[in-house]
Amino acid sequence: MIAKKYDASKDKQFQILDQSGKVVNAKYEPKLTKETLLKMYRTAVLGRYADIKALQYQRQGRMLTYAPSMGQEATQVGLAAAMEPQDWNSPMYRELGIQLYRGVPLESIYLYWYGNERGSIRPEGVKILPTNIIIGSQSNLAAGLAMASKIRKTNEVTVFTIGDGGTSHGEFYEGLNFAAVFKAPVVAVIQNNHYAISTHVSKASNSETLAQKGAAFGIPFVQVDGNDMLAMYVVSKEAMDRARNGEGPTLIEAVTYRMGPHTTSDDPTLYRTKEEEDTWKEKDPIIRFKNYLIDKGYWSEEEDAKLVEEVNAEINDTFKKVESYGANVELEEIFEHTFAEWTPQLKEQYEEHKKFLKEGAK
Template sequence: MLTAQFNYLEGKSLAILNKEGKVIDEHLVPEIKDDELINMYKTMLLTRIADTKAMQYQRQGRMLTYAPNKGQEAAQIGSAAAIEERDWLVPAFREMGAWLYKGVPLNQVYLYWYGNEMGSKFPENIKMLPVSVPIASQLNHAAGIAMASNIKGEDEVTLAYVGDGGTSQGEFHEAINLAAVFNAPLVVVIQNNQYAISVPRAEQTKTKTLAEKAHGYGIPGIQVDGNDILAVYAATKEAVKRARSGQGPTLIEAVTYRLGPHTTSDDPTIYRDDKEVEDWTQKDPLIRFKKYLIDRNLWSEDEDAKQIEEYESFANKTFKEVENSKEVPLEDIFKYHYEKMPQNLMEQYEEYKEYLAKGGK
């Protein structure tokens, strides 16, 4: 068991690839088919390109406030790749890679950040909740979904994400404690990107790690190198297997770094220095995984260049379609709050419809 082998109380952290993409211990490498490894890398690459483009669109005034993902792709895709189609994914707001790997089309990702709520209306086969901006509030929803799976006897696992700052919220405690008490099939990945906006991780909590918070709830926990996609996958795969077999939740701390700003409204130069960013840039998860695949003759620089060109064109084309998208139907603004609109919402809907009919905007 990885959680026993890499005991956070002994200062141990799981890592499989070093920053040069070399395997540290062959015995730790998880079994992943070659085509899945390539798919994981391609999704990382698409995430990086789509993310970079989104930053550009926002700076051009063509997109609303955006939360960049650069540097955190391994933590997202490594974990999302470890669940199955039947499983639930509950994101916070910085999980574009997990969205894409789960099957959400890029145009829906862009629609959301463009300000069109249709970006939260996923295809029926995708078991995923929409973005949740209030910090850690999504964890209570995740715990509830996992508990419901148990009650209904469904063989499903719920994978949820939260940031390092989110572990300081009451909702984090409530959700993990509830899931632990009821033995719910929940896996929580903490994307420890070192900052809760401008507040450094060290000022969030006095614990040496965030993984050790699992100890207080009586559940397994593990800290992993969040820039090592194989380590994230291996830890999540084990946690999912444990949850599916009825052994309850697991807490995973993925130690990573937000290379960009918290959002496009943030200026990170105010609270961190360039050397720190440069040091973490040397640990870039995308470059690390590419080197690993090239060493295994599964990828090449030529393939990489072609794929980058294709994804850049795809991202540009997709965003232009988003810019030409129609307004959200008025009814949709009201009807997705509940399975059936209650009377008060029906009244608000009719009142606003009448207001618009009279020329209101």
């Protein structure tokens, strides 16, 4: 078992590919099909360029605040590839790779950041909760979902994703403690991108690793190279198999790096150096995985150039559609997805806002 219950802080990060894309841990290299590997790579590339374009759209005043995932593609896509169709994701707000791999159209993702309520609608059968900006609460939601799955015997696993800063919030501990006590089928993934907005992880926790926080819950935990897509797949798959077998949660710390700003409202040059950013550019997860695919004979630089051209065309066409819809939705849509049935308070708020809009139009 890769994940351990004790002394994981003394182990090196679990890794299969080094930063150049060479296999350094052949014992654990997963036997994935060429089709699956290429899907993983294409999703990562689409996510990277969708992020770049979204930043441009926002700067042009054509999109609202956006939270890019640049640099974290391997963590997210490796995790998503290990999930089964029936599994749930209780997300935070930086999950582009997971959403794309699991079947959420880029159109829906852009709609959300554009300010259109319909961007939160998931395709039939895609079990991803709406984007969650309440830091730490995804842990409690995951524990509840997983307990329901256990009671109903649905063979579902719930994965929740959280940032390094989110592990300082009480709900992270409350949800994971509950899941551990009741052996709920939960996999907790910390995306340690080193910064909670501008606060470095060293200022947020005195632990040698964030993974070792799993010791307090009595569950297995592991620190993994989050820029290694294969390593992320392997540890996630092991954790999900454990959860599906009734063995309870696992805590995974994926050590990665946020290459862009926290959101489009952030300026990372105020709190980190160019030297630090350049060091992490050399660990770029997409370049690493591309080199691995080329070495296996599954990919080429010519095919890569064509893919970049294709995804940029796809992104441009998608955003044209999003802009054609605008942010306009029926007022009821903003209120109707909060509860199965409207509460008296929700009805009151709706009527108040409806009146406000009507008077403002005069």
